[in-house]
Amino acid sequence: MTTIYLVRHGQASFGKTNYDELSENGEAQAKLLGQYFKNLFTEQPYIISGSMKRHQQTTQISLEQCFPQASYKTDCLWNEFNHQQVFALYEPKFSQPEVLKQDVFKEVDPRAYLAQIFDKAIARWADEAFHHEYDESWMTFQTRIEQALQNLCTELADKQGSEVVVFTSGGVISVVIGKLLELSVQRTFALSWSIANTSITTLKLVNGELQLLSLNEHQFIKSQQPDLLTWL
Template structure:
């Protein structure tokens, strides 16, 4: 029976000109994840990663610590939604990522402020009235992720590896979990906000159908250094 690990990438570069790059914290998170995989996985996994830089970096850094011989299959269907566009359509000035970071940094409770912005931006994106204003609408993103998951399950049911690891993003993982739990968009993205960097969510493959085993496992990072835990 195959166990699937859906991994959120390590911390990216929030507020930088290019978000799609691991921060120094993110690089260390990926290495800690890889060392943990070396302990818990008994053989080399089947590996897939989104095509985003942060997915690829996390995959290669983690595997360098655990299964350096593994081949990483790249599949853009596991890429995150365009969060910068989602923020900018909600508040046009956030089209410049550093302005959002400036606003967040000025707040006494930065995470609470960003959570409020995130909730408003996601609500607009998923609400239905403005689908035409996005390069990828919410229904298109949801459909892409659900298809990617089913295609992966169909492939794994044929080749039957013991483990599969997918390096992706929080929004993707939330949609996958939301599909299995039959969650509304609001509750799906409440999950997204809680998923820690370099955490993993596990699925068990029964036939070619996924079953949710665990969500947002990050205890191994906390055990290494609680200050290394990040969610943004």
């Protein structure tokens, strides 16, 4: 059996012009993740990272804690979709990230409000009538992630008993789980709201078939520094 650990990146910079950078919280989360990995793995796993800055930072900071000399493979197929464009094409004023942040945090329940916006923005993105407006349509994104997953399974075919860590994003992990559980688009992206930063989703690969072992493990943060738990 080969075990695949899908890791969501640490908290990024929500509401800033450059979202694609870890916040201080995100850096602290990545350190805790690395310390957890130090206890989890007896040998260095095979490591893959998306090419986005938040993926690379999470990878590097966590590896400093457990396998400081480790090398890893960068694969842009594991990158997140352009959520800022998805928000902006749903509501033009959200093309300014700081406006979205202001709108969200003036609400009594910011998380619920953002979820409402996100659901509507995703519904528009997934609507075939609007596919041509996006740099990457929903169908293209879904196909890319499924290809990344297939490429990994093919690569691991001759590595039985190995362990693999993939540093990626919540939307990517949701698509993987959605494929395995045959979820609708809406249910697939509903998962995004439960996937904590630096949480771990575990799959097993047996005889070429993937199975879900666990989803959104984040007890290693909750038990150590619960104030670091974030979902945005």
